[in-house]
Amino acid sequence: MYARWVLTALLAWPLIAGVVVLLLPARLAKYVALAASVIEFAISVPLWWTFVPDGSMQFTMDRAWIAAWGIHYTVGVDGISLFLVLLTTFLMPLSILGSWSYITKREGGFYALLLVLTTGMIGVFVSLDLFLFYVMWELMLIPMYFIIGVWGGDNRLYAAIKFFIYTFLGSLLMLVAIIVLYVHAGNATGVYSFAYAHLLSNAKDLGPTAWWLFGAFFLAFAIKVPLFPLHTWLPDAHVEAPTAGSVILAGILLKMGTYGFLRFALPFFPAVALSQTVQLVIVILSLIGIIYGGLVAMVQPDFKKLIAYSSVAHLGFVMLGIWALTLQSVQGALLVMINHGISTGALFFLVGMIYERRHSRLIAAYGGIARVVPLFAAILTVVSLSSIALPGTNGFVGEFLVLIGAFRTYPLATALATSGVIVAAAYLLTALQRVIYNPLTQHENENLTDLTPREIAVLVPLLVCILWIGIYPKPILRRMEPSARALIEQLKPGTVQAPPAGAGAGEGEGGQQ
Amino acid sequence: MNLNPAIPRDLLLSLLPELVLTGWALVLLLFVAWRHRTVWDLRIAGWLTLLALVSTAVAIWWLWWNRAGVRGVVSMIAADDFRWVADWVFVGAAALTVLISFTYLERERLLAPEYHVLLLLGTLGMMLMAAGADLIVIFLALELMSVAVYVLAGFDRRRARSAEAALKYFLLGAFASGFLLYGIALVYGATGTTNLVLIGARLSIAMRASAMLLAGLALLIVGFGFKIAAVPFHMWAPDVYDGAPTPVTAFMATGVKAAAFAALFRVMYQAFAAVPAWHDIMWWLAVITMIGGNLFALGQRSLKRMLAYSSVAHAGYLLVAVTAGGVAGTSAFLVYIVAYTLMSLGAFAVLIAKGRAGESDVTIDDLSGLAARRPWLAFALAVCMLSLLGFPGTAGFIGKWYILIAATSAGQNTLAAILVLTSVVSAGYYLPVIMAMYMKPEPIEAAHVDVCLDRWGRAAVAAVVVGLLLFGVWPNRLFDLARAAGDSVHAGGTTTAAP
Amino acid sequence: MTGTTVDLIWLAPALPLLGFVLNGTLALARPTAKTLVSIIGAGVLLAAFGVAIAVFSAFTGLHAEAPVVFRYWSWIPVGTLQVDFALQVDQLSLVMLLVVTGVGSLIHLFSIGYMKDDPGYARYFAYLNLFVFFMLVLVLGASFPVMFVGWEGVGLCSYLLIGFWFSEEANANAGRKAFIMNRIGDFGFMVAMFMIFWSTGSLDFDTVFAHAPTALTAGGTAITAITLFLFLGCTGKSAQIPLYTWLPDAMAGPTPVSALIHAATMVTAGVYLVARCNLLFALAPVSSAVVAGVGALTALFAATIALKQWDIKKVLAYSTISQLGYMFLAVGTGAMTAGMFHLVTHAFFKALLFLGSGSVIFALHRAYHHTHSHEDAQDMRNMGGLARYMPWTAALMWIATLAIAGIPPFSGFLSKDEILTAAFARGSVEPIWLVFWGLSLVAALLTAFYMTRLMIYTFHGPNRTGEQEQTHLHEAPWILTGPLVVLGVLSAAGGLLNVPELYHGGEWLHHWLEPVTHPGAALRPEPPLVSGTEWMLVGVAVAVAVIGIVGAWQLLKPERLVPARTASAERGFARILRNKWYVDEIYDALIVRPLVWLSREVLWKQIDQRVIDGAAVNGAARGTRALGWANRWLQTGQVGTYVAVFVVGVLLVLWRAMS
Amino acid sequence: MLLSPALAISAVLFTLGVAGVLLRRNAIVIFMCVELMLNAVNLTFVALAQSLGLGGQVFVFFVMAVAAAEAAVGLAIILAVYRHKQSVSLQNMNLLKDG
Amino acid sequence: MTLTVFWIFGVIAMGSGLLCITRKNPIASALWLVVTLFALAALFVLLDAQFIAVLQVLVYAGAIMVLFLFVIMLLNLGRPGPTDIKGPLGLLGATVLAGALLLLLRPLGQAPLPAEIQLPPGTVAALQQQRGMVGAVATPLFDTYLVPFEIASVLLLTAIVGAVVLAKRKL
DSSP, X not given: OHHHHHHHHHHHHHHHHHHHHHHSOHHXXXXXXXXXXXXXXXXXXXXXXXXXXXXXOEEEEEEEEEGGXXXXXXXXXXXXXXXXXXXXXXXXXXXXXXXXXXOOSSHHHHHHHHHHHHHHHHHHHHBOBHHHHHHHHHHTHHHHHHHHHHHSOTTHHXXXXXXXXXXXXXXXXXXXHXXXXXXXXXXXXXXXXXXXXXXXXXOOSOTTHHHHHHHHHHHHHHHHTTOGGGOTHHHHHHHHSOHHHHHHIIIIIHHHHHHXXXXXXXXXXXXXXXXXXXXXXXXXXXXXXXXXXXXXXXTOSBHHHHHHHXXXXXXXXXXXXXXXXXXXXHHHHHHXXXXXXXXXXXHHHHHHHHHHHXXXXXXXXXXXXXXXXXXXXXXXXXXXXXXXXXXXXXXXXXXXXXXXXXXXXXXHHXXXXXXXXXXXXXXXXXXXXXXXXXXOOOGGGGGOOOOOHHHHHHHHHHHHHHHHHHHOOHHHHHHHHHHHHHHHHHHSTTOSOOOOSSSSSOOOOOOOO | OBOOTTSHHHHHHHTHHHHHHHHHHHHHHHHHHHOOSSHHHHHHHHHHHHHHHXXXXXXXXXXXXTTOBOXXXXXXXXXXXXXXXXXHHHHHHHHHHHHHHHHHHHHTTOOOTHHHHHHHHHHHHHHHHHHBOBHHHHHHHHHHHHHHHHHHHTOOTTSHHHHHHHHHHHHHHHHHHHHHHHHHHHHHHHHSOOBHHHHHHHHHTTOOOOHHHHHXXXXXXXXXXXXXXXXXXXXXXXXXXXXXXXXXXXXXXXXXXXXXXXHHHHIIIIISTTOTHHHHHHHHHHHHHHHHHHHHHHTOOBHHHHHHHHHHHHHHHHXXXXXXXXXXXXXXXXXXXXXXXXXXXXXXXXXXXHOOTTOOOOBGGGGTTHHHHOHHHHHHHHHHHHHHHTOTTSHHHHHHXXXXXXXXXTTOHHHHHHHHHHHHHHHHHHHHHHHHHHHSOOSSTTTTTTOOOOHHHHHHHHHXXXXXXHHHHOOHHHHHHHHHHHHHHTSSSOOOSOO | OOSSGGGGGGHHHHHHHHXXXXXXXXXXXXXXXXXXXXXXXXXXXXXXXXXXXXXXHHHHHHTOSSOEXXXXXXXXXXXXXXXXXXXXXXXXHHHHHHHHHHHHHHHHHHHHHHTTTOTTHHXXXXXXXXXXXXXXXXXXXXXXXXXXXXXXXXXXXXXXXHTSSTTSHHHHHHHHHHHHHHHHHHHHHHHHHXXXXXXXXXXXXXXXXXXXXXXXXXXXXXXXXXXHHHHHHHHHHTTOTTSTTHHHHGGGSOHHHHHIIIIISGGGHHHHHHHHTHHHHHHOHHHHHHHHHHHHHHHHHHHHHHTTOOBHHHHHHHHHHHHHHHHHHHHHHTOHHHHHHHHHHHHHHHHHHHHHHHHHHHHHHHHHHHHTOOOOTTBGGGOOOGGGTOHHHHHHHHHHHHHHHTOTTSHHHHHHHHHHHHHHHHHTTSTHHHHHHHHHHHHHHHHHHHHHHHHHHHHSSSOOSOHHHHTTOOOOOHHHHHHHHHHHHHHHHGGGGGOOGGGTOOOHXXXXXXXXXXXXXXXXXXXXXXXXXXXXXXXXXXXXXXXXXXHHHHHOOGGGOOOGGGOOOOOHHHHHHHTGGGHHHHHIIIIIHHHHHIIIIIIIIIIIIIIIIIIIIIHHHHHHHHHHHHGGGTOSSOHHHHHHHHHHHHHHHHHHHHO | OOHHHHHHHHHHHHHHHHHHHXXXXXXXXXHHHHHHHHHHHHXXXXXXXXXXXXXXXXXXXXXXXXXXXXXXXXXXXXXXXXXXXXXXXXXXXXXXXXX | XXXXXXXXXXXXXXXXXXXXXXXSSHHHHHHHHHHHHHHHHXXXXXXXXXXXXXXXXXXXXXXXXXXXXXHHHHTTTTSOOSOOBOOHHHHHHHHHHHHHHHHHHTHHHHOOOOGGGOOOTTXXXXXXXXXXXXXXXXXXXXXXXXXXXXXXXXXXXXXXXXXXXXXXXXX
């Protein structure tokens, strides 16, 4: 019962709740929305235990939808998507709680959109039908567009339309690619279906078309990631979005790109994706993202922009990890995706909280506030450290795995990417210093109030995750491993390392350099 | 029910909807001759018109239900699912137009119930266009429709803009008719007949395409290209749409376009399926229409002109369906035209609500802050815009998706790519509408207080929104209908493997 | 599990961690509860020291030849990469454990007095406890990643403590600089880990060292790269050329911090790492030479700078860098014991020096505080003749000075001499070591000189603090001097740990560390020296130290010195030394500024904003829109134009159809 | 056979009609030019009818009906425009345009 | 002989057509158009379409063109004033475009009709002999072409309604 309906419930519940929120009086909106999102999280939590780490799709449900085109409502999760779903349901209540006093106008609409957005995001991660996937992929665009455009900062209109058109450009080409795949598979087998498995098993013999199709998928996902030259929507969208928007944007929306690569672009077109040229391009772009993102972040006067550029760098690690295709790097990439959601989410929350008090995002507007708001300063420090991957925090485990895994495939590139940790320290610590340390020069800052219990309630779960994943990530890694293994086995047969003989001393194949 | 038009009873039966409509038009004409002064006369005429359209729809339904068809006989009139579905679109477009006309006509003091007579006659022309199995029928029907619409465009005689629109439309329309007619003449010369099925038969038995045929075909395409407002034959559209009374604009953008496309489909696929030359032309027309329509729409501030160019762009998408052809292309066309009719009409309805008596232009900025004052209206327009943009969850997306499938099945991947790329451009002018309504403040206090629709207009808008969302999520029945209709046009032709 | 007290090893890091949690909570909740904080802060350290002693004695009883590893939980298990959170007890880690907890305890006690008036008292102890926790993880970690946790963790605490008084921008800058410099080193550490994993299949110390000789060719590129990257990590953490510049700046932190982190423990982590990986370095002779060379060079280089510093802590900072250079010379030479020996003795006397200077600063600060003066309490030009006011401090610091200068029989003499001897001995096989030996000998001379200078200017000659302030100068309270006394004893007698055979000593440390250092030593045995040569070397070393001290007595005239406020700037070469060879300025001009400029002006403003966003993205949007606007040239309302376009369309369609 | 010359003359007349539309500004004259085009087509129909049967002639009949209908409506429209602008020159039809 | 006569009328038609489009005065244009229509009527006769020729004269030249003239007069457009012919640029454009169009339509004059669709020569004339001039056209009108015929009637009705709506004094 639970296994069959849970994903559908996760998709339907926020939608229903969203409508309810919209119809209720605005003053009730946030309470209802919070309750709904907590329930949503509660529904999703048993996934953790009931999930069987064997690399298969679970909790699947399959119903005909538009039979004429072979479109089904097919959902399911595996080790790759499980944690993205959980991350989504985990971040949503926090986002709602974090918007509590930030959003003052048209609350009903805001919270309803957040809930609808939840459906879209979860839908992207659980869809096993490409039509459904595409619908969900686009569905989350509109709420985000409104969230940025209606509740955003001064330059919100520009940011919103930029975000929309950028994403739309990529996704529409992907749409064509999906349809071409569909027609190709249909012509080859006589079965016209958008089912993931069907298209996957018939994505062969495409010839040069595969390059075009991969290009279309690549564009859609690379924009979302965002990969280097396609990233300029991100700083604008992040900066202008309200706190919850930024959190979700960074925490979940960006993961859709990398998830798309893992789930679609790579498995569908392995020959293209793993060709010399594409590998070279991706690795170079990831590297640029890591170093360039960090360097540009270093000189941002706006704290949110800084975090936005740091996201470019973080996601560069993910891309590198995915393309390296070793067990460590892929799992590391998955972990970095989760970590980035937690740490960057927390950073955005913190910036939002201080923004609510002071109405400025400029780093220069602060300074020395650790004296005034010690708790805020302490948490900001911890979160920043997690973001720069200090060992003991979640950030380290992810980046370490990515790098150590990628080193086998791309030693030189990984060595260069590792230097990203230096840049990361440079930009975040500089910002940290200029915000919470240094002399307190601005009088407006002297009377800042420290975090309220509500805000602490938002941050504590994130802090717990930061430390938990940093110290004991095994439960997560264990659940991911079979799926990651299956993926690599499918793309590069025979390269996956044998499962360890037993925990502890790593007796592995040594010697290859 | 197999009808043989040679038998008078069968002929009448096959023309039943048209006869019903004609009958109602005459009744209405009589009524108008008798009562044509007050608001109430206008309202009663409107209700009668709705009644007429409903009964016509029922007649269509009856024929469809009984699977009426003219099969195996050379006839002036085709009776197949394609015709019924197209007819429903026309009738629906007309009905929605009537619904949104009440507010407009009364507000603009256009108390002439002849409006409704002309609307019915124009609809009759459309239905005959979709029914025509002979070029001469199609030509006459097209003229019937055009004449009615010329007049409707200039219906608001008090306004110079309306008159100017009528004149431009008329002159260019007559000019284009000349080309169409010349095309018919040349095709007649080349094949010795004007019957579509016969032309198809003669061309398929290895008759070499002569220069005369090709010239005729080209001129036919030009003639239809004008009516569907394909670039570069589109230039009348923005001006005429702009100047015509808004409900008429809506009717033109939906019904007229749909009818022209329906005829185009029948002509191309029943008569010229064996001639490859036109595919190339259609391909180019589709490309430049999509690019042109979308680019030009970007430069507009006036909402009405923007919608005009947008309708040009959508003609481009439909041309992709024409180019793709096959059952899929035809079905895609029908699905798309249903969606397009709904969303365009919805948009124009909101435009009517926003416009003020005598006011000429509604700019996009005039909508600023509408969502706060009129949330439902704003929501409706937003849904229409998203649907026009082709956003999932709306019928516009389903339609576009279908066209893409048709194009891809036909191997037209480039065309599909151009379609989506130009769609991205279209976000550049659809989104600002939403943006204005939701994200900008009201320009002045109470800027939208007098924005309203009467209950008929609201019903129309509600119907549109429900339709758009319903078809966006659950298009199955529509697909079956469209599929059967597509099959019926291609009964003798080749059917592609893809859906 | 050994079933002995060794099993309690987890308590050693856990206690400081507990202290951190408690003190951290207090810092946020009740910052004024100073007594509680002191009890917790120093208590956990003393308890940890107790645990350390207990473990040490239990371990001695085990006579273990191999490390005892405790695996607590599986930390990062992915495929063949199985990193457990594991601690390892062996001879080497025990030495470090004792030093860290021992010296740490003393410094914690000292801090109670030193920091008692600071508003951030609780925060201070929280950080300090956290530091000890990470330091213990560093030294006890059983694998590279676990060690790396401590490695970066101590860097973090260093950062937090350097910037402890963060309201001064300079302090905050210093903290950041330390962290980033350390990160550059950590980059090397990480790359080395990657290479180690893919060449040996593991990151656990025991597995790596077991596999390394077979998996890696001795002297090959791979092992050389691995060790060089490891050493890059060391240069960051242990302030060696080229990454040493953070350490002098780190003196911005409270003085006990300087004593604990920047003298006794954290900065020696690099030495510990090389000693831990002695096998790997033994496999890579080139890297060893680099380590020794960099060490020798750093020893000399830092010593030259120390000659002309006025800030008492800066002198000690450069002295620390210099002494660390010695340690690296030792471990690079292969004399792991000598390196570790010097590490331990240095921990004693340098901690003493720092705490002593802390005591001095404390006194001066208090004096200036009484008179509301804003003079620099750390500038030696403001001191002078303090021996009269603070006899204990002066005496204890003299012990440390003699130790660092290498005067027998103080601890520093034995350890430094062992290093010099080892370098000289290596020179018989590889002549380049003779150069290193020469460099370090000169450095020894300079060490003696600048330390004497420090003592003379601080404690002797006339007092320059000021007339009114003099009345407030007096010895620090017992909580400050108590730890000094203990350290004084250790500095004097610490040499007993490893009395060489030359003096018929037992070389206890050498034998103790044998199980750890043996694998490397077996591959790269120390060349033997005849005892005559050894005596000669001792003579040279002592002579050099004496020359340095006496020279300083002769050359320096504390009577002529004027207070800092009225002093004139140095000229000539002295100025270059005073300004630390302008290395900071060079780094700033060559690396920092260009990088920031590149990031801001080129990458962000040009590439990101102008090229990608401006030209490509917005340009495309603008271009598209412009094309749309361009249509108004055609859509003029003139039917004539429309007809013309129409006819052109007709012609095109006709043409396409008929051709 | 008169077919070829008839078609040729028809094409020329048609072209003349098009040229007229292109050349003139007066709405009524333009409309007359359109009539010229229709007549050119009529010539084609009649010429073809000679070879292909009477269908062509029937067409001409219909074309005349269409022309009459168009003339009625068209001239009414022209009158309506004239009422507003006191002119039938298309140069003055510039209320509706982009921008 | 017939051909010569055909060409004479053809040339008249074309010449007057050219004059129609180039006369400055709308009335002159209209009259030249009438000439063209008459010439066409003559051609129709030569092409065995006597009934159509009659209609051409009656309906076209007689009714429709009178309507045109009537409107021209009504609006007093015949008075001297600025020409409505476009300037040299317009002339050039029109000439070029029209020339190109003619060039593209040139193959029409040469292409023979496919033999299989042609009736035997004289069939039409024979049919007219058989059914009479009017009957030959009228019979199919009420038989084969019944539907278009009815549409045409509705079309005319629509035109009437439209014209009334547009022209009546009060809306």
